[in-house]
Amino acid sequence: MTSAFSLSAGFQRVAFAAVAGLMAFGAQAQSLPAGYPADYQALIDAAKKEGVVTVYATTDSKAAAPLIKDFEALYGIKIEYNDINSTELYNRLIAESAAGTGTADVSWSSAPDLQVKLAADGLALAYASPEIPFLPKWAVMENMAYGTTYEPMAIIYNKSQVPAEDVPQTHKDLAKLLSTKAAAYKGKITAYDPERSGVGFLMMNRDVKADPASWDLFKAMGAADIKVYTSAGAMIEKVGSGEHSIAYNIFASYGLLSIKKNPNLVMVWPKDYTLIATRVAFIPAKAKHPAAGKLFLDYLLSKRGQAIIAKGELFSIRGDVEGKETAKAVDDLLGDKARPIPVSRELLETLEQSKRLDFLNQWQAAIKK
Amino acid sequence: MADLAVDNLRIRLGGNEILKGVSLTLRRGEVAALLGPSGSGKTTLLRAVAGLEQPYTGTITVGGTTVFDGAAGINQPTEARGLGFVFQSYALWPHRTVAENVAYSLKIRGVAADVQRDTVQKSLDSLGLGKLGHRFPHELSGGQQQRVAIARALVYGPTVVLLDEPLSNLDAKLREEARAFLKELIERENLAALMVTHDQSEALAIANRILLLNGGVVEQAGTPQDMYNAPETLFVAEFMGSNNHIEGKIMGMSDGRASIRIGDFLLDGQARCAPEKVGQAGSAVIRLEGVHVADGSNGGQNHVKLDLVTSMFLGHTWEHLFRGPGMTIRTHHDGPLSSGAHWLHLPADRVWIF
């Protein structure tokens, strides 16, 4: 964005804020976030004309409620929020895009591999959000798909079942624990089933990428007769009840919820490396209300929206948001051990059939006792 | 002109030929009985006239209108044929009152409500059901239910009425009264009635004409007297009345008379068999009432001495069972008989030889 005035950056910011403030005063209570192009108002108007934003998302509608309320208050545009799982989202999107009836305006899913595939297959609208400068490079795919959160994948354990000296602080700890005390932890370790859960597969794949010695961990899990599930809820429920003791690769947001409910549960972010998952959003090419979609996407990525995400314990991705559940706080804790899953074509590898089946065969072989 | 005419009707059901070409005509004031053993096709014929079974060839004409013609492709649906039908089980609608049951056909024909009410009441009155209009079928006795079924069939004034075993569901005493009642009703209302029954005494009592069906064809048709007194085949002879049946060998035949040998006994009788049957096995049939106890005689032509086996008191008469070599004979007699052998006379003109 060029400026006709050669003023200092700081003064530019203040000037813009002032102008924005005046515009907000003049317009209907809109405040353009800092750094937005002057013609953004046109987008807002177009979005208002469309009148509604249809969102397909895997984030729980209750968790998303504050975001929805705030957006609606901010722009006066209604959100039609569809809370569905990642498979349903994928199915709906490709079918509706092919049928030509128009589809959602924003697709927001915690399955980054599927979202990347959809974008790579041309179902995403290319749109350069003005918030791009505030996002890490790995979280933006070709101005099409955007990572919106920064969620560590945690290990959850039940402290009444796992004595203090057994508590794994790293992946290597866990591998050692399960292989040396296989009998004590027989049937007590749980994880997503990579065969039946897309998220599970992706995470294990990224584990191997982060540390090739992950195969030893998987072998150790096999030695301890690991029980695999498709739902984090089921896993955490059973760890909480003591039927199992350790759950592996759980989204930190779930983790936070569960340790609040059950005082026996403890969450650990592995110190050798921690995978960071992100919920990916994009605007479908065949969106019915593209302008409104763009508006909501920008909102999700904006400081205001991210602050609400952080407050909702969904872990915001922006570096300039303060709070406990933010990228900043996570990075402070993990240092350089954070391993974010990039929103890029790299993820397509996991969806390639022969490679995927190979991995699964390897997995089956590893967990065989 | 016949009010009901059936011509050469053939019906196939599930691959079997049930009716193999039956014809009949019926006029007002006449009752025709379709008689026969089960499986003879009589109910099928009745239902076909009503349109509830589908023939594949033949014609049915009601009141001059052709309702079915296999060749011309005419097949009027049941509801258009304007007949009355009384079902064996009465088929009264359990969820409607007696009056509603009877009124239904008028309702369909769009008769005004007050006219409906009057007509129905008149119909119920004429059948002795005047006070029962508001009752439900299950609250009535069998006889009453039957009369409701009749009222329902007749209320809209059809000329032809079809009855499927109308008396079989009544107990014996009621049956006799109902028999008379039905005959009187048909004659009074000048109906053309086609009735199915398996009970030959019922057919004899009520019908003007009987058609005896056997295996899908009419074996013999005629007045009750003809059917009873002049049977043309063994089947007809045995179906009507109560009979004695004696097997033997046909010895000779001439002039309408024949003789049959049973053991040592030679019996003369009316010839009903073909001349070729001389020398072959045959049957002699004589009605129970044809045999006389003839103790006074001392033998003679068509006299035989048999042992008394058992006796049954029937109220108005005694029935005695006699047995001898090659024959078992039952007969009626005013009083009891002493045990032992008795002379029986089988008059030649009462004996039919088939």
Place this chain on the structure above:
Amino acid sequence: MSSAVAGTSARRVVISITALFVLAPVLLITYQSFLTAPFFDPKAQLSLWAYEFVFSEPDFWRALGTTAMLAVGMTAISVPLGALLAFLMTRTDMPGRGGFEPLLLVPIFLSPIVLAFGYVVTIGPVGFITVWWKQYFGNPFWDIYSFTSLVVIAGLTHAPHVYLYASAALRSLPGDLEEAARVTGAKPGRVAMDVSLPMITPALLFSGVLILFLGFEVFGLPLILGDPQGLLVLSTYLYKLTNKLGVPSYQLMAVVVMVIIAVALPLVFVQRLLLRTAQRFIAVRGKGSRTNLVALRAWRWPAFLLIAGWFAGTVMLPMTGLVLRSFVSSWGLGINVLDVLTLDNYIELFDDSEVVSAIVNSVGIATIGGALSIGCYTMIALAQHRWPSAWVRFADYIVMLPRAMPGIVAGLAIFWVFLFTKPLTPLRTTLFAVWVAYTLVWLAYGLRLVQSALLQVAPELEEAARVTGASLGRAMRDVTIPLIKHGMLAAWLLIMLIFVREYSTAVYLLGPGTEVIGSLVVSRWGSGAVDIVTCLSCINVALISLGLMVTLRLGVKLHG
């Protein structure tokens, strides 16, 4: 030649429309099974690849074998049990049988996922009862995750279906047959075995085939109880296929559906055969007969205990688990129940605005939608009524097909039909589409309910109307339908119960504002909010039980 059977053209129209609705999703899935990509993908090509892939997967054959064993096992349990329950309830003087009737139906409207979870809470490895048992008796003799437990629970929870058919058949038996047996000296048990049950054999065989069929597409129970041991059945194998290759591969899912259909069609053939013989036993002619009950004498209380025991094991056990879970914040080893009792879960639930709208929608679809569905089923049943025609045979086979598709596929297929059929598209996001989906999927079940009511009507009653001048339509309206009124009401009640717990079929047709309790349960379960799910289910059960009691009090009898 005017039609041999009255109203043939109208009948043909009804059956044709039904065929259209039924075959559209089914043929789509069939077509999909022969493609290499989604059918709407321009790159898709015809190929047998999907079949080769599935048939070469050892998991598939394992799942097929397990499913077959499960289906047979659960039939072997539910049929005798259902028959026994029916005999005790309808033919004997067992105490309390009046009150038990609605309770027997409870498993029909409990969502299997929720039910299974209830079992985990009570008799799972760390369940309340297991823990208590361990204290006094040592290790429990049961393992809830074993195949045996799965078969037993499936059998127990499907007994009510058999009960419905068996009790209807028993009610129409003349009582003198059993009296004759008692007179010769047979005790009630022998009477049941030697007279009553043989007389209703066709009904039992018929419902046995139905249970076999349901066994092939059972999903919720194996999902919860089979997961930990890796027990796979066809429906959970299907679920696996959606993620195994990363992106959902519709062609593989379609192949599994084709396999289930290939199993279903012969079952329909067998069922039709049995229905023909059943007609002789079920039909009642115009007059009813008063029946005397078999006096159980010494067996009274054992019988009562049997039924109470079944109810306890099949309903009370999981329900206790659910209710308890809804009132605690956490449970299991090392947690004292009294410490964690709380109302928070319920408070959280009612905070959730979607819940209220879901409840309203569910009730609406169940009552109004259910009534409309029964109306459709009645029309189809009447179209088939007393019509010996190839059309009827055809209809009998196709009505089973929607149910042959497991819920997840059925929902997807119906979604596609609505999406890609231009005239239907605007209706896709309305409750109408949801209603169509439900009506289609439960077509076979609802149709049978209405058909068995129709079987009770003696043909003469309709013929009498025709003879007095009523057209076929008139006769059906004035005679047939009033006479099956009770049967239709009972069918409506049962369909209501089923619609309320339905979840997977309409998943793709729902949106904000049109969600129903079932889908809410599934989505909350998926997001890990297990406590919300249990509260929701408890409320669901309470509502339905209330509705059931009210309708039964109002005189809707469960048998015509």
